Amino acid sequence: MIDGMVDTGLRVSGVQDVGAVPRMLNDLAGSDPAARATALRNLCRIAPDGEDVRPWVVDALPVLLELVADPETADRDRILRLVGDLAGADRTWYMAGETLRAKRILAGYAGFAEFLTDDDPLVRDAAAYTLRAVSRLLPELTGVLWERYIDEPDPAVRVTLLGSGVITGAVGSNYEPIKAWLAWAADSDGDLLVRITALTELMALYDPPPFDAETARDTLLAAYREGLNREPAPLDDAVAPLLAGQRMAARRWTPGYPQVLSAVRAAFRTDVGPQLDLLEQMLDLPASDARQDALHEAQSMMQRLRAPYLPLVQRAAELLADGDLQVRTAALRLLHGIGEIGRPAADAVWAVLAKADQRIRPGQSAWISNGTHGPVLSPAVQILAGFGDDRVLPMLERLLDEAPDVGELHRCIAGYGLRARGLSRTLRRRLRGLRPSEQAQRLGLLQALTAVAPNETGDHLAHEPIDVVTLGLLARAGRTAAARIPDIRKALTSAKPAVQLAAAYAIWHVAGDATAAAAVYDRFLDNRSAATGHVVTAIDGLGELGIRVADRRRRLAARMDARSDGVIVVAAADALWRVAGDRDAVRRLGRVWEAAPGTRPRIARLWVETGDARYGARYARAEADTAIRHNASNRGLSAEEISDDERLLGLCVRLLA
Numbered sequence: 001m002i003d004g005m006v007d008t009g010l011r012v013s014g015v016q017d018v019g020a021v022p023r024m025l026n027d028l029a030g031s032d033p034a035a036r037a038t039a040l041r042n043l044c045r046i047a048p049d050g051e052d053v054r055p056w057v058v059d060a061l062p063v064l065l066e067l068v069a070d071p072e073t074a075d076r077d078r079i080l081r082l083v084g085d086l087a088g089a090d091r092t093w094y095m096a097g098e099t100l101r102a103k104r105i106l107a108g109y110a111g112f113a114e115f116l117t118d119d120d121p122l123v124r125d126a127a128a129y130t131l132r133a134v135s136r137l138l139p140e141l142t143g144v145l146w147e148r149y150i151d152e153p154d155p156a157v158r159v160t161l162l163g164s165g166v167i168t169g170a171v172g173s174n175y176e177p178i179k180a181w182l183a184w185a186a187d188s189d190g191d192l193l194v195r196i197t198a199l200t201e202l203m204a205l206y207d208p209p210p211f212d213a214e215t216a217r218d219t220l221l222a223a224y225r226e227g228l229n230r231e232p233a234p235l236d237d238a239v240a241p242l243l244a245g246q247r248m249a250a251r252r253w254t255p256g257y258p259q260v261l262s263a264v265r266a267a268f269r270t271d272v273g274p275q276l277d278l279l280e281q282m283l284d285l286p287a288s289d290a291r292q293d294a295l296h297e298a299q300s301m302m303q304r305l306r307a308p309y310l311p312l313v314q315r316a317a318e319l320l321a322d323g324d325l326q327v328r329t330a331a332l333r334l335l336h337g338i339g340e341i342g343r344p345a346a347d348a349v350w351a352v353l354a355k356a357d358q359r360i361r362p363g364q365s366a367w368i369s370n371g372t373h374g375p376v377l378s379p380a381v382q383i384l385a386g387f388g389d390d391r392v393l394p395m396l397e398r399l400l401d402e403a404p405d406v407g408e409l410h411r412c413i414a415g416y417g418l419r420a421r422g423l424s425r426t427l428r429r430r431l432r433g434l435r436p437s438e439q440a441q442r443l444g445l446l447q448a449l450t451a452v453a454p455n456e457t458g459d460h461l462a463h464e465p466i467d468v469v470t471l472g473l474l475a476r477a478g479r480t481a482a483a484r485i486p487d488i489r490k491a492l493t494s495a496k497p498a499v500q501l502a503a504a505y506a507i508w509h510v511a512g513d514a515t516a517a518a519a520v521y522d523r524f525l526d527n528r529s530a531a532t533g534h535v536v537t538a539i540d541g542l543g544e545l546g547i548r549v550a551d552r553r554r555r556l557a558a559r560m561d562a563r564s565d566g567v568i569v570v571a572a573a574d575a576l577w578r579v580a581g582d583r584d585a586v587r588r589l590g591r592v593w594e595a596a597p598g599t600r601p602r603i604a605r606l607w608v609e610t611g612d613a614r615y616g617a618r619y620a621r622a623e624a625d626t627a628i629r630h631n632a633s634n635r636g637l638s639a640e641e642i643s644d645d646e647r648l649l650g651l652c653v654r655l656l657a
Contacts, residue, residue: 017236060085086102112127142165211267224282262300276309291319303632383413570599600623
């Protein structure tokens with residue numbers, strides 16, 4: 001057989017291959033294991049020609065298939081896998097040149113039925129893999145693979161059959177049948193590896209069919225326990241071009257697991273108990289990837305659903321000291337993204353910072369991280385600053401001296417308000433030392449200074465150009481900014497509505513001129529064509545003026561009609577309560593509560609303030625019994641939005657109490 005091939009000659013692309021390829025084929029048929037291994041390796045190495053294969057492959061395939069068909073041949077499974085690699089089992093999309101000719105030869109080979117039912121499970125596994133090469137030429141392979149799966153006793157072969165079935169399922173009308181096959185295998189196969197493989201393959205498909213969530217949850221937990229998602233061994237670079245299919249065959253690796261976890265959790269819909277139980281079990285597993293995936297998924301759950309998260313938060317706090325860096329990072333990221341829910345973990349977060357390096361440099365200090373646009377405060381510092389933890393104030397003051405351009409620094413300082421008054425001296429010194437080109441940093445420093453020491457800001461605001469931001473700063477500075485009153489009055493007649501409203505707010509806080517402020521607010525109060533945001537700002541401004549604008553009571557009541565936007569109705573009811581002590585308006589907000597969920601925190605606060613617990617109780621009870629957050633969305637929630645919903649729940653509890 002081999003001698004015949006040598007006599008006829010192989011059409012090779014290089015002279016060095018004329019004698020080499022027949023010799024390698026002879027080695028494959030021989031009895032020396034080392035020679036066979038070398039031949040297999042070298043055939044893989046010399047076969048590629050760019051995306052195609054060399055011409056000798058077409059002539060070698062029948063010889064290789066004949067070797068596999070001979071039960072006396074050693075390493076039949078490895079030779080059969082070589083056949084698949086040479087014919088492009090990993091490049092099912094490539095249908096041109098010599099590779100296409102090789103695929104056609106393989107598709108016309110009649111002995112594959114015997115390979116799929118061979119006594120050797122390794123040969124059956126190699127046959128299931130090799131058939132991927134001809135999936136686009138034989139769409140009916142899906143049925144063949146399915147029938148073989150039903151009768152296959154070896155679970156490792158069933159895994160390969162599933163993977164090959166997914167590839168053949170991308171051709172013709174096989175897509176829906178393969179989804180049904182995978183769902184059935186995930187629910188009923190007796191082997192854990194087969195079930196988790198079916199789940200990972202299923203979740204990678206578009207619009208997967210329903211599956212049994214309880215079974216899938218148990219399968220996922222067991223797979224994490226057994227470590228079935230470990231990364232496969234790296235491939236030899238010298239032969240990788242024709243062995244990439246083996247990497248595709250190892251799809252039980254971890255990238256599929258987070259998708260399965262997310263899908264299993266989503267299958268329980270708003271039933272919080274099983275989802276919490278799943279995540280808590282994963283966090284207790286010794287496998288670091290299980291803990292990491294659970295922490296990532298926990299944030300997604302907290303963004304959408306309400307639940308008693310204290311045990312989970314406490315476990316995340318413990319994992320801040322985990323031995324695995326990725327787990328520690330995932331735990332910190334979780335606590336950084338859940339707002340007030342993470343407050344019980346404050347001491348554990350502080351422990352992360354307590355031993356920080358005294359050198360403040362990005363990448364070398366636990367206080368600073370490298371962000372997308374430069375250095376920013378580390379998540380640990382931002383978490384504690386968000387909680388208003390006084391322990392980080394000395395850090396923030398030191399950062400003002402040594403790393404004043406770190407992102408989020410000024411915002412975090414401003415969040416402390418008057419409690420951070422001790423930082424005002426450093427803030428003013430930094431302001432005096434700024435160059436004209438550092439305008440962005442100047443704005444951050446001004447916002448921080450007006451928050452922590454508003455009465456010390458006047459001199460620094462004396463020459464700022466009048467715009468919405470500056471007007472807001474002047475309003476916070478109050479009477480200290482009296483020198484800018486003429487500029488504020490000019491802005492009252494600006495062509496920009498936002499500037500007018502900001503100037504009205506500022507003239508009241510800086511000059512105490514309620515008449516001038518109310519005149520601006522009146523322009524928007526009755527204007528039905530004004531933007532909703534501008535109308536709400538004007539109504540809120542009148543509410544802040546209180547009894548001084550009591551004569552606007554009827555006009556405010558007119559904005560509570562059915563034609564008005566829900567946020568305008570709530571703002572008008574709030575203003576009527578503050579201007580005229582009108583509780584009747586507040587008692588008519590039930591319809592807005594139902595129609596505009598975003599207004600619920602403000603309505604609940606009004607009901608608590610006015611003591612309308614009897615009216616609001618039924619709405620509060622329904623809200624407290626709802627598992628989905630009032631502001632949940634497909635894009636996920638920020639930490640501030642999660643905190644907003646938690647405050648709403650707190651108000652509902654007060655109403656019910």
